[in-house]
Amino acid sequence: MALEPHPDRGGPGTPLLQAKTLTKHFPLGGGAVVRAVDGVDFAVMKGETLGVVGESGCGKSTTARVVMQLIPQDKGEMLFDGEIVGGKDLTLKEYRRQAQMVFQDSYASLNPRLTIEDSIAFGPTVHGVSKANAILKARDLLQRVGLDPARFAARYPHELSGGQRQRVNIARALALGPRLVILDEAVSALDKSVEAQVLNLLADLREEFGLTYIFISHDLNVVRFISDRVMVMYLGEVVEIGAVEELYNDPRHPYTKALLSAMPSMDPDNRTMEAPLTGDPPNPINPPEGCRFHPRCPHAQTICSKAKPALVVTASEDGTRRAACHMEIPGSGHSRAPSLEVAA
Amino acid sequence: MTPLVAIDNLTVRFRGAQTVHAVNGVSLTLEPGKVLGILGESGSGKSVTLKTLLRLLPESRTDIGGSVRVDGRDVLALNPQDLSDYRGAVTSMIFQDPALALDPVYTVGEQIAEAIVRHEKLSQKAAMARALELLELVRIPSPARRLKAYPHEMSGGMRQRAMIALALAARPKLLLADEPTTALDATVQIQILLLLRQLQRDLNMGMLFVTHDIGVAVEVSDRLAVMYAGQIVETGTVRELIRDPRHPYTKGLLAANLHGARKGERLEAIPGAPPALTEPPNACSFAPRCKFVQERCRAALPPAVQLGEGRVVRCVLAEEALTAAA
Amino acid sequence: MTAITESAPAIVVPPLAKSPGYWAGVFRRFKKDKVAVGAGLVVLAIILMAIFADYIAPADPTRSSMLRRLRPIGTPGYPLGADELGRDMLSRLIHGARLSLFMGVVPVFIAFVFGSVIGVAAGFFGGKFNTITMRTVDVFYAFPSVLLAIALSGALGAGITNSLLSLTIVFIPPIARIAESVTTQVRGMDYVEAARASGANALTIIRVHVLGNVLGPIFVYATSLISVSMILASGLSFLGLGTKPPTPEWGLMLNTLRTAIYVQPWVAALPGAAIFITSISFNLLSDGLRSAMDVKG
Numbered sequence: 001m002a003l004e005p006h007p008d009r010g011g012p013g014t015p016l017l018q019a020k021t022l023t024k025h026f027p028l029g030g031g032a033v034v035r036a037v038d039g040v041d042f043a044v045m046k047g048e049t050l051g052v053v054g055e056s057g058c059g060k061s062t063t064a065r066v067v068m069q070l071i072p073q074d075k076g077e078m079l080f081d082g083e084i085v086g087g088k089d090l091t092l093k094e095y096r097r098q099a100q101m102v103f104q105d106s107y108a109s110l111n112p113r114l115t116i117e118d119s120i121a122f123g124p125t126v127h128g129v130s131k132a133n134a135i136l137k138a139r140d141l142l143q144r145v146g147l148d149p150a151r152f153a154a155r156y157p158h159e160l161s162g163g164q165r166q167r168v169n170i171a172r173a174l175a176l177g178p179r180l181v182i183l184d185e186a187v188s189a190l191d192k193s194v195e196a197q198v199l200n201l202l203a204d205l206r207e208e209f210g211l212t213y214i215f216i217s218h219d220l221n222v223v224r225f226i227s228d229r230v231m232v233m234y235l236g237e238v239v240e241i242g243a244v245e246e247l248y249n250d251p252r253h254p255y256t257k258a259l260l261s262a263m264p265s266m267d268p269d270n271r272t273m274e275a276p277l278t279g280d281p282p283n284p285i286n287p288p289e290g291c292r293f294h295p296r297c298p299h300a301q302t303i304c305s306k307a308k309p310a311l312v313v314t315a316s317e318d319g320t321r322r323a324a325c326h327m328e329i330p331g332s333g334h335s336r337a338p339s340l341e342v343a344a
Numbered sequence: 345m346t347p348l349v350a351i352d353n354l355t356v357r358f359r360g361a362q363t364v365h366a367v368n369g370v371s372l373t374l375e376p377g378k379v380l381g382i383l384g385e386s387g388s389g390k391s392v393t394l395k396t397l398l399r400l401l402p403e404s405r406t407d408i409g410g411s412v413r414v415d416g417r418d419v420l421a422l423n424p425q426d427l428s429d430y431r432g433a434v435t436s437m438i439f440q441d442p443a444l445a446l447d448p449v450y451t452v453g454e455q456i457a458e459a460i461v462r463h464e465k466l467s468q469k470a471a472m473a474r475a476l477e478l479l480e481l482v483r484i485p486s487p488a489r490r491l492k493a494y495p496h497e498m499s500g501g502m503r504q505r506a507m508i509a510l511a512l513a514a515r516p517k518l519l520l521a522d523e524p525t526t527a528l529d530a531t532v533q534i535q536i537l538l539l540l541r542q543l544q545r546d547l548n549m550g551m552l553f554v555t556h557d558i559g560v561a562v563e564v565s566d567r568l569a570v571m572y573a574g575q576i577v578e579t580g581t582v583r584e585l586i587r588d589p590r591h592p593y594t595k596g597l598l599a600a601n602l603h604g605a606r607k608g609e610r611l612e613a614i615p616g617a618p619p620a621l622t623e624p625p626n627a628c629s630f631a632p633r634c635k636f637v638q639e640r641c642r643a644a645l646p647p648a649v650q651l652g653e654g655r656v657v658r659c660v661l662a663e664e665a666l667t668a669a670a
Numbered sequence: 671m672t673a674i675t676e677s678a679p680a681i682v683v684p685p686l687a688k689s690p691g692y693w694a695g696v697f698r699r700f701k702k703d704k705v706a707v708g709a710g711l712v713v714l715a716i717i718l719m720a721i722f723a724d725y726i727a728p729a730d731p732t733r734s735s736m737l738r739r740l741r742p743i744g745t746p747g748y749p750l751g752a753d754e755l756g757r758d759m760l761s762r763l764i765h766g767a768r769l770s771l772f773m774g775v776v777p778v779f780i781a782f783v784f785g786s787v788i789g790v791a792a793g794f795f796g797g798k799f800n801t802i803t804m805r806t807v808d809v810f811y812a813f814p815s816v817l818l819a820i821a822l823s824g825a826l827g828a829g830i831t832n833s834l835l836s837l838t839i840v841f842i843p844p845i846a847r848i849a850e851s852v853t854t855q856v857r858g859m860d861y862v863e864a865a866r867a868s869g870a871n872a873l874t875i876i877r878v879h880v881l882g883n884v885l886g887p888i889f890v891y892a893t894s895l896i897s898v899s900m901i902l903a904s905g906l907s908f909l910g911l912g913t914k915p916p917t918p919e920w921g922l923m924l925n926t927l928r929t930a931i932y933v934q935p936w937v938a939a940l941p942g943a944a945i946f947i948t949s950i951s952f953n954l955l956s957d958g959l960r961s962a963m964d965v966k967g
Contacts, residue, residue: 055529056500068867096869109860113882119861122878123868161617169864176868191385192556193633196600196613203610218530221602228607244607262534264559266603268582271563275535279485280499361702 003129003177006098008046010082015043016180016212017067017099023075024059024066032285036062038236039076041311044180049206049213051227051244053220053259055281059236060216064184067214068101080180097127100173104185106165110157110172116142117153120172127176134175141171144208145201163194167201174209182214187222199226220263224248229320232256235284235292238311242321252314252323255293291326301326303333346416348518348550349374349397354410355624356392356401356574365624366392368574369410376517377548379541381565381582383558383597387618389574390554394520397552398437399427415517433463436516440523442503445510446495452479452506453491459513478509482539501532505539512543519544521553525560537563558601562586567654570594573619573629580655590657590665592634628659636661699962706958712951720767727761731918740934751937753923754930755916759937763944766918769830770945773903773912773919774896774952777834781841782892788842789849790884794857794876804850811843819902823911833912837899841892848891852884886963893956897949904945920945 024037037059044050052060066073069085069092080098083090103109110119120141121134129137139149145167157165166186173181183202187195199222205211217223223230224244231241232253240253251257258276265272277296282288288295294304303326311324326334349372356367367389374380384390395401396412399419412419415434422430439445447455456478457471466474472491479487482505495503504524511519521540525533541564544551555561561568562582569579570591578591589595596614616633619625628634631641641660649662700706719726728749735756743751743759750759792803810818822836856862857880865875904921906912913919915926923941931938 055531070863070866093869096867099867101864101867103860103864105860109864111861111865111879111883114878122865122870126868126870126874163617172864191618192558192600193385193596193614194617196602196611197615199602200611200613220530225602225607225609225611258531262530264534264537264557264563266559266562266586266601268562268586272534272538275531275538277531278535280501280532281529 003097003124003127005177006179008081012046014046014082015079016046016081017044017214018079019043019063019067019076020078021076022063022066022073022078024062024071024073028285034284035236035287036284037066037073038287040233040236040238042231042238042241044212044214046179047210047212048228049215049226051223051230052214052216052233053218053223053230054233055218055259057235057281057284058233059284060233061184063233064101064182064214064216068099068182069095070101093127097176098178099180099182100176100178101182101184102166102169102173102186104189106162106169106189107157109169110165112157115154115156116147116160116168117149119157119168120175123172123176137175138171141174142168144174144205145171146197147171161194163190163198166190166198170198170201170205174205177209178211180212180214182216184216185218186215188217188219195222202226220248220260232259235282235287237292238322238324239293240323241311242323246321252321252328253293253325254297254299254327256323258296291324299327299334299336301334307332347373348376348378348415349552350411350413351393351397352411352413354393354396354412355408356389356396357407357409359405359407362622365621366574367396368625370571370574370576371410372569372576372579374518374550374552376550377544378567379544379551379553379565381561381568382552382554382571383556383561383568384554384571385556385618387573387621388571390571391522392574393571394437394522394552394554397518397520398431398435400437429463432459432516433514434516435518435520436511436514437520437522438504438507438511438524440526442495442500442507445507446503448495451492451494452498452509456506456510456513459510463514475509475513478512479506481512481543482506482509484509500528501535504528504532504536508536508539508543512547515547517549519549519551521551523555526555526557533560534563540564558586558597559603570597573625574621575625575629575658576656577630577659578657580651584655590651590662591630591659592636592661593630696959696962700958703958703962705954706962709951709954709958712947713955716767716948716951717771719764720771723765723768727758727764729758729761731757731761731765732916733757740930740937742934743936750940751934753927753937759940762918762923763920763940766920766923766941766944767948769913769917769919770900770904770921770948773830773834773837774900774948777837777903778841778892778895778899780838781845781895782888784838785842785845785892786849786885786888789846789851789888790853790876790880792846793850793853793884794872794880796854796857800850804847807843807846810839811847815840815844815898816902816905819906820909820911823906828911828914830913833903833906836906837902840902841895841899844895845888845892849884849888852887853880856880856883887960890956890960890963893959894953896952900945900949
C-alpha cells in the first residue's frame with residue numbers, strides 16, 4: 001500500500017499550524033533556567049512560507065524542535081489544521097506524517113550506514129508501506145529533487161557533495177507526503193552557488209506538492225526571497241511578525257530595524273558607517289525584565305524596563321502585522337507611543 | 345611603491361592518498377595600507393593561499409611552488425628563526441574560530457603580553473600595560489577587568505575582539521583575516537567589520553580578507569579577487585566587480601547573494617558543483633558549469649585578460665569584448 | 671502527489687548499480703595498512719594452528735619422558751626443546767593455542783553481547799535508567815581487572831568454566847561503558863532525530879539507525895580486549911585458578927616452567943612469547959580495523 005494523501009480538514013481559512021503560548025525552558029544546574037522559548041504565538045496559513053529570523057539564542061531552533069515535537073513543550077499547545085497535536089483526533093504518529101523537518105547539517109542528518117534510497121524509504125516503512133513500494137517512491141523522489149536515481153539511489157551519504165546530500169534530506173522529508181516542512185537553516189551550510197539551486201528546488205517543490213514551509217534562517221536575504229511572512233525572534237520571544245515586504249521596508253520594532261541595518265550594504269559607495277547595536281545578543285539565562293530588548297535599545301525609556309510589551313497589531317492594512325514594542329502601544333507611557341485618542 | 349605582498353604564480357599541492365591541487369597559479373599584489381578581499385567558496389583555495397603567507401601548511405605533505413614576498417622577504421625561504429620573527433611581527437592572522445587562536449588556560453592579558461614580549465624587549469609589567477592599550481584599541485568594554493578574564497568567560501564577539509588584539513600585539517604590517525566574522529551573529533558581525541576597517545586605516549596595515557560572503561567583502565575591501573578552483577578568475581576594485589562583473593562565475597555569485605531578490609523570482613543559479621581538484625587544470629575549471637562555454641574553454645586554460653590597471657579577468661569572453669572594442 | 675500504482679504484491683524493484691559500499695571501503699583502507707594486514711595474517715595463522723593442532727603438532731603434547739627433561743631449542747626431535755617433564759614444547763605450544771585462544775575470544779564475545787545490550791540501552795534511553803545502569807557498571811569497573819578476575823575465580827573455584835565466567839564478568843563493564851558512550855553520541859545525531867520525526871518507535875530506531883553505527887566501534891574495542899583476556903586467563907592458570915595440568919595452556923606452561931628459568935631460559939620464555947605475539951597481533955589488528963572503519967578516510 002502507499003500512504004493516503006491527507007485531507008484538508010479545516011478548509012482554507014484554518015491555519016495549518018497554530019502555536020499558542022509555546023514555552024520551553026531548560027533547567028541548568030544551580031537553579032538557573034534557559035528560557036529558550038517563552039510564550040511564542042504564531043500561525044502558519046496553508047500554502048504559505050513563514051520565515052523565522054533572529055540571532056543565536058533567540059529560540060528559533062528550539063521553536064522548530066518543539067513544533068516538530070522532538071522535544072515536548074513545557075506550556076502551550078499546537079493546533080494542526082484545527083486539531084490538537086497529540087490529542088485524540090491527531091496522534092503524535094499521525095502528526096509526524098504531516099509535518100517533517102530538514103536539518104542544517106546535511107551529513108549528520110543522514111545515517112552513514114544506509115544507502116540514500118534506504119534512508120528515504122525508512123519513514124514510509126515505519127508507517128506500514130512495503131519496503132518495495134517505499135524504495136520505488138524513494139527513487140521517484142530522488143528524481144524530483146534533481147538526483148538521477150540510477151546514479152545516486154544505491155550510494156552512501158559520504159559519496160555525495162553537501163548540496164546533493166541536502167537534496168536527499170529534502171526527499172527524505174517529503175517521503176511521508178507531509179503538508180508542513182520545517183527547514184531549520186537548511187541552506188545555511190551550503191556554498192552560495194549551490195544554495196541558489198536548492199532554493200529554486202524548494203520553490204518548485206512547494207508549488208508541486210502544495211507545501212507549507214516554516215523557513216528558519218539567519219540570512220535575511222534568503223528569508224526575504226522565500227517567505228510570504230516573517231517572524232522576528234529575540235531572546236525566546238516574538239518581537240515582530242508580518243508580511244515580508246512590509247516588514248523589510250518598514251520595520252516597526254527597533255530590533256528588526258537593527259537586524260536589517262546590520263546587513264551588509266552591497267554598495268561600495270554607501271558602506272555601513274555605524275553598527276546599529278553594540279555588544280552581543282544576551283544570554284537567554286535570566287533575560288532582562290520588561291522588554292527583553294531594552295538594554296540594547298536606542299529608544300528605551302523607563303516603561304521599557306518595567307512592563308513587557310504585548311505583541312499588538314500595528315501599522316498594516318489587513319491587521320496581520322504585529323510588533324511587541326511600547327512605541328507601538330497607544331498610551332503605553334513611552335513618549336513615542338501613539339496617543340490613545342488617535343487610536344480610538 | 346613596492347608592494348607589501350607580492351605572490352607570483354603560487355601553486356600548492358597536498359600529497360596524500362589522493363593529491364589535491366589546491367592552488368594553481370595564483371598571482372596577486374597588495375599595496376601597503378590597502379585591503380584586498382579574496383572571495384571564494386569552500387575548496388576554492390582562498391584559505392590555503394592565506395596560510396601560505398604565514399607558512400602554516402604542514403610542510404611534510406605540501407608542495408609549494410612560485411614565490412611569496414612580504415615586505416621584501418622571501419617567505420618560502422625563511423629559516424626557522426627568521427620565520428618565527430616574521431610571524432606576528434610582520435604578518436599576523438585572525439581566524440573564524442577564536443578557539444584556534446586563544447589558549448583556554450591563560451587569561452587574555454597573559455596571552456597578549458606573551459606575544460608582545462616574544463617580539464619586543466619589554467618587562468612583563470610594560471607588556472601588560474600595552475595589552476591593556478590593545479584591549480582599549482579593539483574597544484572591549486571594561487578592558488582592565490577583561491585583561492584578567494579567560495577566553496571562555498567572554499561572549500563570541502568579545503573573544504573575536506580579543507583575538508584581534510592578540511594579532512595586533514607585535515604591530516604587524518600585514519593582517520590576514522580568514523572568515524573572521526562568519527561564525528558571528530549579524531549585529532555582531534557588522535561591529536567587527538567596522539572595527540577591522542578602522543584599525544586597518546588607523547594603523548596603516550595591509551589586510552588580506554578571505555570570505556565567502558560578497559556583502560562582507562564589499563564592506564571592508566578596496567579591491568577584490570574572486571577565486572575558483574585554486575585560481576583567481578577576476579580581480580578589480582570593489583566598484584568594478586560589483587557594478588561590472590565580467591567573469592560568468594562572479595556574475596553567478598552576485599546573483600546567488602540574493603541581495604534585493606524578490607519572492608517568486610527564479611534565481612540564476614550556477615548548476616553543478618566545483619571540481620574535485622585531483623588534477624592540475626588544463627582548461628577553464630569553470631567551463632562545466634558555465635552558460636557561455638565555448639569549444640576553446642575546454643581545450644586550453646583561458647587567457648588572463650588585462651582590462652585595465654589591476655583589472656584582470658580569466659575568461660575568453662573578456663578577450664572577445666576587448667577585441668570587439670578595439 | 672502521484673501515488674505509486676497499486677500493482678499488488680508483485681512489485682519488482684529494479685536493482686541498481688551498487689555503490690562499492692561501506693564494507694568494501696573498509697576493506698580497501700584496511701588492505702593499505704601493511705601492519706594491520708600482517709597482524710591479521712598472524713592471527714589467522716594462530717587460529718588455523720589451533721584448529722588443526724592434531725595434524726600439525728609433531729608429537730603428543732602430553733607424552734612425557736623423564737630422560738629428555740628441559741632440552742634446549744634445536745634438540746633433534748624437539749625443535750623447540752622439551753619442558754620440565756620432557757614433553758615436546760612445539761607440540762604443547764600448538765595445542766596450547768586452542769585453550770588460550772578460547773579463553774581469549776569466548777569471554778570477550780559473551781561480554782560483547784551483554785555489554786552492548788546494557789550500554790546501548792543505557793545510552794539510547796538516557797535519563798534515570800542510564801544513571802542507575804551505568805553507576806552499577808561503574809562499581810565493577812572500579813576494581814582493577816586482574817584483581818576482579820582473581821577474586822571472582824577464587825570465589826567460584828578453579829576450573830575452565832569458572833574462569834570463563836569470571837573473565838566474562840570482568841569484561842562486561844568496560845564494553846558497556848564504550849557502548850554507552852558511542853550510543854549517546856549517535857543518539858544526538860540529526861539522523862536519529864529525523865527518524866524520530868518520521869514517527870518510528872525506539873526499537874525500530876535502535877535496529878535501523880543505532881546498531882549499525884555503534885556495533886563497529888564496540889567490536890573494535892572488544893577485539894583489543896582479546897589480548898587482555900588471554901593474559902588474564904594465563905594469569906589465572908598461572909595461579910592455579912584456571913586450567914589444570916597436564917592440559918597444555920600457555921599461561922599454565924609459563925607457570926610450570928618458571929622454575930626452569932635458570933636452566934633453560936629460552937625454553938621457559940616460549941609460552942610468554944606466544945602470549946605476547948598473539949596479544950600484540952590482536953591489538954594491531956584492532957587498531958587497523960578502527961582506522962579502516964573511519965569513513966572520512
